[in-house]
Amino acid sequence: MLESELPTPCYLIDQTKLKQNLTILEDLRRRSGIKILFAQKAFSSFPFYQMISRYLDGAAATSCYEAELAHLFLKGENHVCQTVYEPQEMETLCAICDHIVFNSPTQLAKYGPQARANGCEVGLRINPEYRSQKFDDYDPCAPFSRLGTTLSNFSSADRSLISGLHVHALFEQNAGALEHLVDAVIEKFGDYLPSLSWINLGGGHHITREGYQFERLEACCKKLQDQYGLTVYLEPGEAIVWEAGYFITTVLDIVENGMPIAILDASAVCHAPDITELQYRPPLIGGGAPNELPYTFRLGGRTCLPEDIFGDYSFDHPLEIGERLVFRDMAINTLTKANMYTGIAMPSVAVRAVDNSCRVLRTFSFEDYRNRF
Numbered sequence: 001m002l003e004s005e006l007p008t009p010c011y012l013i014d015q016t017k018l019k020q021n022l023t024i025l026e027d028l029r030r031r032s033g034i035k036i037l038f039a040q041k042a043f044s045s046f047p048f049y050q051m052i053s054r055y056l057d058g059a060a061a062t063s064c065y066e067a068e069l070a071h072l073f074l075k076g077e078n079h080v081c082q083t084v085y086e087p088q089e090m091e092t093l094c095a096i097c098d099h100i101v102f103n104s105p106t107q108l109a110k111y112g113p114q115a116r117a118n119g120c121e122v123g124l125r126i127n128p129e130y131r132s133q134k135f136d137d138y139d140p141c142a143p144f145s146r147l148g149t150t151l152s153n154f155s156s157a158d159r160s161l162i163s164g165l166h167v168h169a170l171f172e173q174n175a176g177a178l179e180h181l182v183d184a185v186i187e188k189f190g191d192y193l194p195s196l197s198w199i200n201l202g203g204g205h206h207i208t209r210e211g212y213q214f215e216r217l218e219a220c221c222k223k224l225q226d227q228y229g230l231t232v233y234l235e236p237g238e239a240i241v242w243e244a245g246y247f248i249t250t251v252l253d254i255v256e257n258g259m260p261i262a263i264l265d266a267s268a269v270c271h272a273p274d275i276t277e278l279q280y281r282p283p284l285i286g287g288g289a290p291n292e293l294p295y296t297f298r299l300g301g302r303t304c305l306p307e308d309i310f311g312d313y314s315f316d317h318p319l320e321i322g323e324r325l326v327f328r329d330m331a332i333n334t335l336t337k338a339n340m341y342t343g344i345a346m347p348s349v350a351v352r353a354v355d356n357s358c359r360v361l362r363t364f365s366f367e368d369y370r371n372r373f
C-alpha cells in the first residue's frame with residue numbers, strides 16, 4: 001500500500017535508510033577490521049534482525065531477553081553485558097552467548113568460572129572515569145555511577161578469568177570523544193591490555209550521522225589493534241536506526257487556549273517517551289520551529305496527562321482536523337519504550353520497502369492491554 005493509506009498512529013520503518021546506515025557500518029568493518037555488533041535496546045524489532053545480521057558481526061544485549069531475541073533471530077556473535085546476573089539467567093546465557101561481560105569483581109568471581117567452563121569469552125566492564133557528557137543522569141562515568149569497575153576496584157578482580165574489557169561511556173558523540181575515552185582507558189588500564197585479546201568500546205558513536213570523522217575513529221582503534229594486539233568491538237545501537245523511522249499521526253481535534261492546540265491520535269508520553277523524558281524534539285515534515293512559519297501550533301497527545309505534549313511547531317498553513325502529521329527520526333527508543341499507560345492503544349508498526357511500497361507488520365488490540373496483567 002501507499003504510505004498515505006497506512007492506518008495511524010503508525011511507526012514506519014524505512015528499509016532504504018536502514019540499509020544505508022548498515023552499509024556505512026559494513027564498509028567500516030571491511031576496511032578497519034573492527035568488529036561491529038548491533039546493540040538492541042533502542043530498536044529490538046526482530047523482524048529486521050535478519051537484514052541487520054547480513055551487514056554486522058552479531059549482537060550486543062544488556063539483558064537476558066535481548067540476548068535470547070538475538071539468539072533466535074540474528075546470526076553471528078552474541079554478547080551480553082548486564083549489571084548483575086541471576087543463576088537462572090546465567091544458565092541460559094552460557095548456552096546462547098559467546099561473550100559474557102561482568103560489571104564488578106564480585107559478579108566476575110561468582111559467575112566467571114561457570115562462563116569460562118561453558119566456553120564463553122569473559123570480560124569485565126570498566127569505568128575509566130572519563131566524563132563525556134554534561135548531564136550526570138545519563139553519564140555512566142558520573143560520580144557514584146554503579147556502571148563499570150573503576151581502576152581502584154580493578155585490583156580485586158581475578159584477571160585470570162578475563163580475556164577482554166568492555167567500556168561504554170559515550171552518547172551520540174563524534175570521534176573526538178572516542179579519542180579521549182581511549183586515551184583515558186590506556187592511561188588507567190594500559191598495563192593490563194597486552195595480556196588481553198579484545199576490547200569492546202561500547203555504543204554512543206554517532207557513526208551514521210553526516211560529518212562523522214571516521215579517520216579519527218579508525219586511528220584510535222588501530223592503536224589498540226596494533227600496539228596491544230586487541231580485537232576491537234564497537235556496539236552502536238542508535239547509529240543503526242538513525243533517521244530510519246517515521247511516526248505518522250492524524251490531527252483529531254483543534255482547541256484554542258492562548259494558542260491553537262492540535263490534539264493528535266497519538267501520545268508523546270506513551271509512544272515516544274524520549275520527548276517528555278529526555279526533551280527530545282523530533283523533526284516534523286513540513287513543521288518548523290515556533291514562529292518560523294506563519295502558523296504555530298502546540299501538538300498535544302490524546303491522553304489525560306497535562307504533560308503529554310509533542311512540542312510547538314509552525315506551519316505554512318493552519319492545521320486542519322483530519323490532517324496527517326509525520327515525525328522523522330522516530331525509530332530510536334520508540335517501540336522499545338512504548339507503553340499503554342492510561343489505556344492508550346499501541347500504534348501499528350509498518351515497513352517501507354526499498355521499492356517504497358508500505359506494509360503493516362503488526363497491529364495491537366485491547367487484548368494486548370489486558371494481557372499485561
Ligand SMILES: *Cc1c(COP(=O)(O)O)cnc(C)c1O
Nearest residue numbers: 039168202203204205236237238
Ligand atoms: C545503550 C548501550 C549501547 C548502545 O548505545 P547507543 O547510544 O544506542 O549507540 C551499547 N552498549 C551498552 C552497554 C549500552 O548500555
